[in-house]
Amino acid sequence: MAPEVNSSKSESSTKPGLHPVFTVTNIQHKVRVLDGTKVTYASWVRLFKLHACGYKVLSHIDGTPAPPETAASYESRHEVDAHVLQWIYGTLSDELLPRVLEDESTARQAWVRVENIFNNNKGARAAALEFEFNSLRLANMPSLEAYCQRLRELAGMLKDVDAPVTDRRLVIQLVRGLPREYDTVASYINQTTPNFETARSMLELELHRQSSSDESPLAPAAPVAAVAESWVDPPL
Structure with a gap:
């Protein structure tokens, strides 16, 4: 006697699967x-x-x-x-x-x-984006985070119109748009040429240092270069 075949199993094995x-x-x-x-x-x-x-x-x-x-x-x-x-x-x-x-x-x-x-109109869009990129300043932004994020966004938009921004140029513009209170860390960034994310972290650290100094004016401030070195050349 032939073994009974489960019809539902047979149908499911022949039925085409659902497209992903x-x-x-x-x-x-x-x-x-x-x-x-x-x-x-x-x-x-x-x-x-x-x-x-x-x-x-x-x-x-x-x-x-x-x-x-x-x-x-x-x-x-x-x-x-x-x-x-x-x-x-x-x-x-x-x-x-x-x-x-x-x-x-x-x-x-x-x-x-x-x-x-x-x-469409890549040339005109690239020119407008280049102007905003080169003109961006931290003083015109609500925060350091917003300033860095906008630079990143503009770099991405320039890439879309075949005008890519190198990481080095992004760092140069990041420093160029800083106010004078960042002169020390800006100078250190220019000397050590870190990548954008490292430079951004150094600026965030400096902002935190300045905020701490404002809250505790008598507390000694750590040298910017000494602290920044930990971002550029971390110990092995």
Whole structure:
């Protein structure tokens, strides 16, 4: 007598599996919202492509031709494409979404529209960003943290318009925009040429030192250079 076959098990083994794209319930938990400032276009593209590759939908945005409407795979691909389109729309800021949203669109067409927004008029945008980058001063910002963050943002935006900023130039501009009370640590940064994050940490340490001195005017202040050396050449 032939063994009884479990019909439900047989059906599940032959039934095609759910496409990975449908397991994503909230794309914003994986790809941050593109606003062109805090999240630059280049960063958004890298994150989006990373997840598109992981969830097997990269072909929907990289220009791979879609199958014809008569193909057996057309309907399933169309459903997946609609989901990828939702990913794109769901990771755009309120200002960008109206410029990209259309009634009839494929994911690839929406992807190209976003690309065009950031690739058009690169020269004029680069000039405006360069002016702001070179003019930025700590005195015009609410805090040291905001000043450093804005420099980072501008550097990212300049990279998007093919005008990348080297880490060394970022440090030079960081120092250039400091007020006179940072002269000592600024001079030390110029001499030791640390990377941006180390220079930023040195400035934060100096800000803390100044705040402590203001609260306790009689307390001796540690030499800036001696403290800063611990950031540049940490003991082995």
